[in-house]
Amino acid sequence: MAPTPNHSTDMFIRKLGGAARLSDEEREAIAHLPVTVRPLGPHQDIVREKDRPSQCCLLLEGWACRYQLLSEGKRQIFSFHIPGDIPDLQSLHIRVMDHNVCTLSSAVVAFIPHEALLDLTAAFPAIAAILWRDTLVDGAVFRAWMTGLGRRTACEAVAHLFCELYLKLQAMGLARDYAYRLPLTQLDLGDALGLSNVHVNRTLRELRGKDLITLHGGTLEIYKWQELADSCDFDPAYLHLERRTA
Amino acid sequence: MSVHLEPVRVRTGSDDTEGHLVFAADLLVAVLVRLSDDHEEDAGKWFLEAGFDGADDPVKPKFADLDEAQEWIRRRLVGH
Numbered sequence: 001m002a003p004t005p006n007h008s009t010d011m012f013i014r015k016l017g018g019a020a021r022l023s024d025e026e027r028e029a030i031a032h033l034p035v036t037v038r039p040l041g042p043h044q045d046i047v048r049e050k051d052r053p054s055q056c057c058l059l060l061e062g063w064a065c066r067y068q069l070l071s072e073g074k075r076q077i078f079s080f081h082i083p084g085d086i087p088d089l090q091s092l093h094i095r096v097m098d099h100n101v102c103t104l105s106s107a108v109v110a111f112i113p114h115e116a117l118l119d120l121t122a123a124f125p126a127i128a129a130i131l132w133r134d135t136l137v138d139g140a141v142f143r144a145w146m147t148g149l150g151r152r153t154a155c156e157a158v159a160h161l162f163c164e165l166y167l168k169l170q171a172m173g174l175a176r177d178y179a180y181r182l183p184l185t186q187l188d189l190g191d192a193l194g195l196s197n198v199h200v201n202r203t204l205r206e207l208r209g210k211d212l213i214t215l216h217g218g219t220l221e222i223y224k225w226q227e228l229a230d231s232c233d234f235d236p237a238y239l240h241l242e243r244r245t246a
Numbered sequence: 247m248s249v250h251l252e253p254v255r256v257r258t259g260s261d262d263t264e265g266h267l268v269f270a271a272d273l274l275v276a277v278l279v280r281l282s283d284d285h286e287e288d289a290g291k292w293f294l295e296a297g298f299d300g301a302d303d304p305v306k307p308k309f310a311d312l313d314e315a316q317e318w319i320r321r322r323l324v325g326h
Binding site for chain 1: 258259260281285288305308
């Protein structure tokens, strides 16, 4: 079924923690947001560094990432995004983009005009607070990634990322039974974790050799969750998912 | 700057074991490892397993052959 504006406002409500957390008035205001839904192909830029966007992008389907390009074609991926995320939410209050956002897989996005979001958050401070909280959790995830980039071995970093993505997807109802679609290449994983694709390849083989995971045909299966989590000191506290899963 | 190679076997925790130590003026400057068939389209390429002084990069590069690898190492050492 083709995504509709209703689908996008439903996703926005899920993002804000579910209908139960919102008043009738708040839900009504969200339902009337003037969103524009667009399908996008894989590896398509949604917003670029130096852009001055006039809208935010709510991911409805597919995967996206934030990234920056360096000289010699090097790329650093800052974050992976799944349906429900608004990867360029910062553009609501920071005028100029300091990084790029692109799709990694085929995707469907809903563009929400800044003006409408500003009106919504001004009229409903509770919604503004939830979005503010979201940016704080974003910061917590960045801190966890910094630890990964600076202090974890390749095996620990990959394991940590797989655990993080599973819990984020599960919280949005997009993964269960310790398996999920992971439409990322070894290059994507390497660019996120500061590893060469050679090291990513060796690491995936090592994790598979220990019967912890398999990554095949774009599907990740985790066979021993606790062992995988223990191997990288994964503590999900930084994801602050209790609100969604409550 | 001239560099020379000495064959070596390297324990990388994978099937990539065939390697070369790379010396410049008798000082070890890099370790190259040939990528095994595990790496599919990269199989047979030479991977900078370790590099010292300027002959290094945070994300280790791959080279189509040993000549290309040595040229990259020379250029990096001269430029450093």
